[in-house]
Amino acid sequence: MQKTDHEHDTPTSWGLFGLAWPLGLKAVMLHGIIVIDFYLVSPLGEPALAAMGLAGAVAGLLLGVLLAFSNATQIRIAQAFGATGPTALKTSFLCGLLINVAATAIGIMLVLFFGSQIIDTFAHTPEIAAQGTSYLYVFLLVVLFEAVAQCFEGHFNGCGRTKITFFGFLIAVPINIGLSIALIYGLYGFPELGLVGAAWGSAAASATRMIFLAARFWRTDRHTLQATGWSKPTFGAALRRHWVFSVPIAGTFISVTFGNQVCMLIYAKMSVFEFAALALILPWVQTAGTFGMAWAQATGIAMAQLLGKGTAEPALDAFLSRAWRGAFVAAGLVALSYLAICLMSERIYDNLQPETVAALFTFLPILLILPFPKGSNAICGQTLRASGDTVRVMNIFIAGQWLCKVPLTAFFVLYLDLHVAWVFALVLVEELFKFPPFHLRLLKGDWKNSQVLDD
Structure with missing residues (x-):
C-alpha cells in the first residue's frame, strides 16, 4: 500500500521508534541507577x-x-x-x-x-x-x-x-x-x-x-x-510565557508524587504480605512501563514539531493514527513483560513467602489490561501538552488522583478492608477515570489549530 501525501508530511512509525527507543532505554537506566545504588550500599x-x-x-x-x-x-x-x-x-x-x-x-x-x-x-x-x-x-x-x-x-x-x-x-x-x-x-x-x-x-x-x-x-x-x-x-x-506553560506540568508531577506517597502510607495499614506484594510490584510497573511512556513522549515531541510548523489537520490525523497503533503494540509488549515478572517472581526474589507470591499473582489480570488505557491516555496527554493545553492535562491528572485513586484507596483499605487485589485494581480504575476526559478533549480537535509559538 502506498502512502498518502498526508503520511509523507509526518514521521513514519519507524521514525517515531527512532525517537522513542533512546528515551525508553534512558528511562530504564535512570531507574536502574537507584536500584544499583541501593545494591551497592546494602553491605553497609x-x-x-x-x-x-x-x-x-x-x-x-x-x-x-x-x-x-x-x-x-x-x-x-x-x-x-x-x-x-x-x-x-x-x-x-x-x-x-x-x-x-x-x-x-x-x-x-x-x-x-x-x-x-x-x-x-x-x-x-x-x-x-x-x-x-x-x-x-x-x-x-x-x-x-x-x-x-x-x-x-x-x-x-x-x-x-x-x-x-x-x-x-x-x-x-x-x-x-x-x-x-x-x-x-x-x-x-x-x-x-x-x-x-x-x-x-x-x-x-x-x-x-x-x-x-x-x-x-x-x-x-x-x-x-x-x-x-x-x-x-x-x-x-x-x-513569563514559558513559565505559564511550564507550571502546570510541574504541578502535575507534584500532585502525582504526593498522591502516591499518601497511598503508600495507606498501604502500610494492610497486612505485611499484602504490603510487601505492593512494594515489590509497583517499581516494576513503573520500570517496565517506561517503554510505553517513551513512545508517548516521542509522539509528543513529534507532534510539537508538526504543530510548530503549522502542519495541516489531515496530516496530523494520519500521524496520530499511526502513533496510536504503535502505542497499542507497545502496550502489548509491556503486558507481556508484566506476565514474565509475575511468573519469575520467585526466581527474582529469594525466600518470598507463599502469601506474598499468591498476592502477586492476583495482580496479573490487572497488569495485562493496564498498559492499554494507560498508553492511550499518555498519547492524549502528550499531544495536548504539545499543543499548549498543559492546564487541562494537569486538571485531569489531579482529578484522577484526588477524586478517584486516593479517596478510594483510603475507603478500600481503612473502611472495607478489601483484599489487596481490589486495592491494586485502583491503579487501573484511575486510568479508566481519566480515559473519557482525555479522549473527549482530543476528539474535540481544536488543539490542531493551536498557534503554539504565538499563544
Whole structure:
C-alpha cells in the first residue's frame, strides 16, 4: 500500500521508534541507577539503606520537579524546531535554563534550611539521621549539575536527536557505578566514605553527563545562541510565557508524587504480605512501563514539531493514527513483560513467602489490561501538552488522583478492608477515570489549530 501525501508530511512509525527507543532505554537506566545504588550500599547494613531511602525521598522530589520543568522546555524547543526558527530555539533554551537554575537555587536553599530537620523527624536513630543528612548535602551537587544537563537534554530531544541524550547516560552510568564502589569501600587508593561515597559517585556521573552534553551543544548547535532577538518583544515576556506553560506540568508531577506517597502510607495499614506484594510490584510497573511512556513522549515531541510548523489537520490525523497503533503494540509488549515478572517472581526474589507470591499473582489480570488505557491516555496527554493545553492535562491528572485513586484507596483499605487485589485494581480504575476526559478533549480537535509559538 502506498502512502498518502498526508503520511509523507509526518514521521513514519519507524521514525517515531527512532525517537522513542533512546528515551525508553534512558528511562530504564535512570531507574536502574537507584536500584544499583541501593545494591551497592546494602553491605553497609540496614541503617545505611534507611538513611539513603530518607535522603533519596527528599532529593527525588527536587529532581522530579526539575525534570517536569525540563519536559516543558523540551516541548517548547520541539515547537520552535518545527517552526525552523533559531530565535525561538534560543529563547526556549535560555528560558528553560533560567527557570531550572532558579528552581534549583530555591530547592537547595530549602534543603539547607529544612532538610536535616525533615530527616531527623523520620529517622529511627541519630546515626541514620546523620548519614542521611550527609548523603543529601552531597547529592545537592547532582541536582545542580542536572539543572544544566537537563536543559541540554531538552534541546537535543526537542530537536529529535534523542540518541545524544542516551549516549550521555551510557557514559555516566559506568562512572557512577565504578566511582561509587571505589568511594564507598575505599578501593584503589580512594578514601573510604561509606554511604556518602555513593552520593559523590552520582555527582561525578552527573557532572560528566553535563560536560558531554554541553560539549556536543557547543560543537554542533552553538549557532542557536547567536540568533538575534526573542520570540516575544522582550525576554521578560518570553520568560513569563514559558513559565505559564511550564507550571502546570510541574504541578502535575507534584500532585502525582504526593498522591502516591499518601497511598503508600495507606498501604502500610494492610497486612505485611499484602504490603510487601505492593512494594515489590509497583517499581516494576513503573520500570517496565517506561517503554510505553517513551513512545508517548516521542509522539509528543513529534507532534510539537508538526504543530510548530503549522502542519495541516489531515496530516496530523494520519500521524496520530499511526502513533496510536504503535502505542497499542507497545502496550502489548509491556503486558507481556508484566506476565514474565509475575511468573519469575520467585526466581527474582529469594525466600518470598507463599502469601506474598499468591498476592502477586492476583495482580496479573490487572497488569495485562493496564498498559492499554494507560498508553492511550499518555498519547492524549502528550499531544495536548504539545499543543499548549498543559492546564487541562494537569486538571485531569489531579482529578484522577484526588477524586478517584486516593479517596478510594483510603475507603478500600481503612473502611472495607478489601483484599489487596481490589486495592491494586485502583491503579487501573484511575486510568479508566481519566480515559473519557482525555479522549473527549482530543476528539474535540481544536488543539490542531493551536498557534503554539504565538499563544
